[in-house]
Amino acid sequence: MSADGFASRLLAWYDRDGRHDLPWMHPRAPYRVWLSEIMLQQTQVQTVIPYFERFVAALPSLPALAAAPQDDVLALWSGLGYYARARNLHATAKICVEMHGGDLPRDLDALVALPGIGRSTAGAILAQAWGDRFPILDGNVKRVMARYHGIAGWPGTPAVEKEMWRLAESHLPYARMADYTQAQMDFGATLCTRHDPACVLCPLQSDCAALREGRVAELPTAKPNKPVPERRALVLLAQDARSRVLLLKRPPAGIWASLWSLPEAEDHETARAWFGKHLRGDYDHGEALEPIAHAFTHYRLQLQPLRWQGLGLRDAVNDDGGLRWVAFDELESLGIPAPIRKLLLAIAPRSPG
DNA sequence: AACACGGGGAT
DNA sequence: ATCCCAGTGTT
Numbered sequence A: 001m002s003a004d005g006f007a008s009r010l011l012a013w014y015d016r017d018g019r020h021d022l023p024w025m026h027p028r029a030p031y032r033v034w035l036s037e038i039m040l041q042q043t044q045v046q047t048v049i050p051y052f053e054r055f056v057a058a059l060p061s062l063p064a065l066a067a068a069p070q071d072d073v074l075a076l077w078s079g080l081g082y083y084a085r086a087r088n089l090h091a092t093a094k095i096c097v098e099m100h101g102g103d104l105p106r107d108l109d110a111l112v113a114l115p116g117i118g119r120s121t122a123g124a125i126l127a128q129a130w131g132d133r134f135p136i137l138d139g140n141v142k143r144v145m146a147r148y149h150g151i152a153g154w155p156g157t158p159a160v161e162k163e164m165w166r167l168a169e170s171h172l173p174y175a176r177m178a179d180y181t182q183a184q185m186d187f188g189a190t191l192c193t194r195h196d197p198a199c200v201l202c203p204l205q206s207d208c209a210a211l212r213e214g215r216v217a218e219l220p221t222a223k224p225n226k227p228v229p230e231r232r233a234l235v236l237l238a239q240d241a242r243s244r245v246l247l248l249k250r251p252p253a254g255i256w257a258s259l260w261s262l263p264e265a266e267d268h269e270t271a272r273a274w275f276g277k278h279l280r281g282d283y284d285h286g287e288a289l290e291p292i293a294h295a296f297t298h299y300r301l302q303l304q305p306l307r308w309q310g311l312g313l314r315d316a317v318n319d320d321g322g323l324r325w326v327a328f329d330e331l332e333s334l335g336i337p338a339p340i341r342k343l344l345l346a347i348a349p350r351s352p353g
Numbered sequence B: 001a002a003c004a005c006g007g008g009g010a011t
Numbered sequence C: 001a002t003c004c005c006a007g008t009g010t011t
Helices: A006-017 A030-039 A045-058 A062-067 A070-077 A084-099 A108-112 A119-130 A139-148 A158-170 A177-190 A209-213 A268-278 A328-333 A338-347
Strands: A230-240 A245-249 A292-295 A300-313 A323-326
Touching: A006 A177, A030 A045, A030 A084, A030 A119, A045 A070, A062 A084, A070 A084, A070 A328, A108 A119, A119 A177, A139 A158, A139 A177, A139 A209, A230 A268, A230 A338, A292 A338, A300 A338, A323 A328, A328 A338
Parallel strands: A230 A300
Antiparallel strands: A230 A245, A245 A323, A292 A300
16 A cells, blocks of 8 residues: 555545445446446536436447437436537447447556546546556545645646646555545545535544645635626427427537527527528417526526427428427437426426426 | 536535 | 536637
8 A cells, every 4th residue: 555544544434434335336347437437527426326327227338338329328318418428428439349349448548549538537447447556636536635735726727737646646555446446536525525524534634734734625726717608599499280399409519519409599580580491480479488597617598488389390491300390208318408308398288387 | 728518516 | 696516628
């Protein structure tokens, strides 16, 4: 074990107080570890668990994922956010079937070369799936390193991050790498938390710089914040005589890439033009529904839905591959942005509200 | 170095 | 309201 006792103390804590029953641990197979690590990027454990269970039930192996249609993968991801993760996951599965015999490569650089896998995720996969000796540097480890070593400066800056990689590497044990990796994440998520960490219970309290210096609350240094812009848009909620809803597949890049959503327009002029080109009916008969406010990390979005019923498509646009009438009972099989899904469920027949 | 990329939970 | 989370990819 490393000489300073960091890892051995963390492992002893993990044996008693860590989480040993997370779904991706039983079995702790490479495919499941990989999937869990991707889902857990910027996403908390309790959010991920039901998505993970549903995903592995539908696509239990890497080759099964590789063979699945993209719409199926996005439907399984729908509501989890950061949909590039799902597209990269799918792309990586195909590459692994093509180049690595249907398995993930057991090699750091080969993993990092795959879409959606950076250095931290690659280390987490190698350590948890095979016990290989690589560090991770996620938000938990950054927080623990900042406090334990008294490192000031936002961890997103390259200089701070580089120093933290070095420190994380310096603590690696020579055995139990899978448990050690899980231990760090459990420790950061449940004891050395962002707010009100349980320092009195901490196995590292005797050597923690932040605790010694009374800087626990101010470390790690918060990200400098900037004002977030607001964007407004109209969304067109067209229904046909059978109450089906007209959905449009979004472009493969940008926000909500490749998901099915409602047609959007910047203003009424643009909306009217789009309506006239694609639909038969009277734009001015649209009913304005309650606006939807949706907050992203980097901007706020206010959507104003306009609803029409009993419409038809113009004959000429039936071949448009990105447009589709969708019945309410088909919604669960498609990848749809969370606020749009919520809106559609609110107007569904026999729905609450 | 800064930004894009979702959604939910905590305060 | 605001922050931030088991980050990565693009510019």
